[in-house]
Amino acid sequence: MAVEDRLSKLLSACALSTSDYDLNPDLDVPPDRSLRPAAVLVPVWLRADGPQVILTKRASHLQHHPGQVSFPGGKVEPSDASPEAxxxxxxxxxxxxxxxxxxxxxxxxxxxxxxxxAITPILATVAPGFSPQPEPGEVDEVFTVPLEVLLDxxxxxxxxxxxxxxxxxxYAVPWGxxxxxxxxARILRVLADG
Structure with missing residues (x-):
């Protein structure tokens, strides 16, 4: 089965929305909480050595989530037509x-x-020929993990x-x-459960 077809099938089997509170039912969700919209790309790079998920290691000097592994993405700005944009x-x-x-x-x-x-993850494939260029103000490193590892x-x-x-x-899924x-990890786990 082609990678795109497999990803489409996994996407159609995905569960309902998830939350950091899923594994923490005893944590109180603030009743007056206002969620800010954000979007991330879940990029599956189609490479000769097999499909790889592209992840970033955030710059260590950032105020929010420094040094953490994440997908490329961020806040949805008023100028963005959609989460995909x-x-x-x-x-x-x-x-x-x-x-x-x-x-x-x-x-x-x-x-x-x-x-x-409130993060909207956008599942996508990335064609061969792409060459990552990390923006040093935001990203210390770009790396990949085999899709098969993350689907297990x-x-x-x-x-x-x-x-x-x-x-x-x-959830945690260490890799090297x-x-x-x-x-x-929670967003990736949704695909693994698909």
């Missing part, structure tokens, strides 16, 4: 991914974070850490020197 704009800015290399498969279920973002539910584990005085559980966790 935001994800493509951010991917161009962060890793030099031109829209000409991207074929959008579709929207994954929305993910809500404890930091009050057995690779994921549930870990926890103290956050604002309370233990918080989250990279620690993929939190919202990024």
């Amino acid at each position: 935001a994800a493509l704009r951010e991917s161009q800015e962060e890793i030099g991914l031109s829209a000409e290399f991207v074929t959008i498969i579709g929207r994954m279920p929305r993910h809500e974070t404890v930091t009050s973002f 539910p057995n690779r994921y584990r549930i870990e926890r850490r103290l956050w604002r005085g309370t233990w918080r559980s989250y 020197p990279y620690y993929i966790w939190g919202a990024t």
Whole structure:
């Protein structure tokens, strides 16, 4: 089965929206919480050595989530026509991914974070020939993980850490020197469960 067809099939099997609160039912969701819209690209790079998911390691000097592994993406700006447009704009800015290399498969279920973002993940393929160009102000590194690794539910584990005085559980899927966790791992786990 072609990668695009497989991704479409996984997308159609995706569950409903997810949240950082899924594994933390005892955490109180603030009743007056206002969610800010964001979008990320979940880019599957079609390479000769097999499909690879492109991830970034955020710059260590950033105020929010420094040094964490993430998808290219960010806040949806008023000038963005859609979450897809935001994800493509951010991917161009962060890793030099031109829209000409991207074929959008579709929207994954929305993910809500404890930091009050409503993230729309956009599943897409990236054509061969793309050469990542990390924006040094935002991205320390661009790396890839084989799609097959991230589609294996057995690779994921549930870990926890103290956050604002309370233990918080989250998904993690380590890969080599990279620690993929939190919202990024949760979004990937949706595909693995598909």
